[in-house]
Amino acid sequence: MTTSPRTERRSALPLPLADQTVFSFRFTASPRGARLARRLASCQMDAWGWRYGTPVHDSVELIVAELAANAVTHGRAPGRDAELRLSREDGGFVRIEVSDARGERLPETRGAGSGEDGGRGLLLVTALAWEWGTAPRPGAPGKTVWALVPTMPGHG
Known part of the structure; x- marks a missing residue:
């Protein structure tokens, strides 16, 4: 018996699982694609035990939404995908990484009073994350924008 391409594609998606420490x-x-990344991050956080509506869950979901939106808006290159990676880190953090193919386009923050369009979403990332930054994309052209979200009281 053969399976339809739709079934094969569906089974190829990563499943949010409680026992995995990395979701990619x-x-x-x-x-x-950015909306799907946000939704899957939300499902993975719930699988890890940070339920919908909790501060850790909502912070991760909002940061993923912003970084994924930036990746598809400013980091887009024809024929190249973006990538989301979530990992539970020792010390009580969830590490968020969103990679795109445009290493020369680094994120810029702009103040709330700036008359320029864009750049304000990173103010949200700054407010919610313990820290964030950029790094060259390992093994591929582009960059990775990462953020650490504390999961235990006393951080942040």
Whole structure:
């Protein structure tokens, strides 16, 4: 018996599992791909025990939404996907990494009073994350924007 391509694609998606310490997912550099990355991050946080509506869950979901939106808006390169990686870190953190193919386009923050469009979403990342930054994309062209979200009281 053969399976349909739709079934094969569905089974190829990473499943949010409580016992995995790293969740990684490649997504198309499109608004739809960014929404899927945010949704899967939300499901993974719930699988790890940080339920919907809790501060840790919501912080991770919002940061992923912002970084994925930036990746598909500013880091898009024809024919290249973006990638989301979540990992539970020792010391009580969730590490978020969103990689794209445009290493020359680093994120810029702009103040709330700036008349320029864009750049304000990173103020949200700054407010919610313990710390964040950028790094060259390992093994591929582009960059990774990462953020650490504390999971225990006393951080942040």
